[in-house]
Amino acid sequence: xxxxxxxxxxxxxxxxxxxxxxxxxxxxxxxxAGYDAVLYAGxxxxxxxxxxxxxxxxxxxxxxxxxxGKSYVNTTVLVDSGIYSIMRHPQYTAGLLLSLALILISQxxxxxxxxxxxxxLLYVDIIIADKYAIEKFGDExxxxxxxxxRINFMLGILRLIRKS
Numbered sequence: 777x778x779x780x781x782x783x784x785x786x787x788x789x790x791x792x793x794x795x796x797x798x799x800x801x802x803x804x805x806x807x808x809a810g811y812d813a814v815l816y817a818g819x820x821x822x823x824x825x826x827x828x829x830x831x832x833x834x835x836x837x838x839x840x841x842x843x844x845g846k847s848y849v850n851t852t853v854l855v856d857s858g859i860y861s862i863m864r865h866p867q868y869t870a871g872l873l874l875s876l877a878l879i880l881i882s883q884x885x886x887x888x889x890x891x892x893x894x895x896x897l898l899y900v901d902i903i904i905a906d907k908y909a910i911e912k913f914g915d916e917x918x919x920x921x922x923x924x925x926r927i928n929f930m931l932g933i934l935r936l937i938r939k940s
Contacts, residue, residue: 782908789897793871796878796890809883818880821873828929829870831859854913856920862932864909864920868902869927902926 799805807815833848835858840851859866872895879891906926909917925931 782904785897785901785904789871789894789901792890792894792897793875793878796875796882796887796894799884799887799890800878800882805882805884805887807881807883811883814880814883818877821880822877825870825873825877827870828859828866828873832866835859854909854916854920856924861924862936863929864924864926865902865905866929868898868905869929871898872927899927 836842836848836851836855839853839855839857840848841853842848842850843852863869875891875894875898879888882888906917906921910921913920923935925935
């Protein structure tokens with residue numbers, strides 16, 4: 777797979793996610809329907825998103841065989857422990873949850889439509905990321921895929937508890 781092709785979808789969903797932010801916080805598309813419970817659920821999902829977004833940076837840098845001075849995304853070793861024993865794509869999941877959180881926080885149709893586009897594009901991007909990982913890590917990643925869910929962290933936690 778050509779390297780530049782891996783980033784096409786992020787060039788689409790990334791700006792849409794930023795536009796969601798701008799609409800919610802710069803243009804006041806915030807809690808428009810007035811459902812406080814939905815608003816609070818959105819903030820809780822945002823918190824989960826933040827955690828899932830940051831943890832992989834630390835885990836991959838420590839366990840991914842990253843050369844000194846390189847970004848955490850330059851792993852040379854398949855990491856299947858920590859957060860990666862629960863789900864294969866925590867940062868993509870963070871993006872999905874962030875977009876959902878913005879939908880719930882805003883309670884605005886335009887933000888929701890953008891959010892749905894972000895969620896669909898991000899999910900397709902996750903599938904492409906799995907294909908890239910198979911190219912990079914081969915059978916080891918295929919075996920990992922059978923044990924660890926793509927984004928369903930609840931299932932991943934249940935599987936981990938059952939193993940214990």
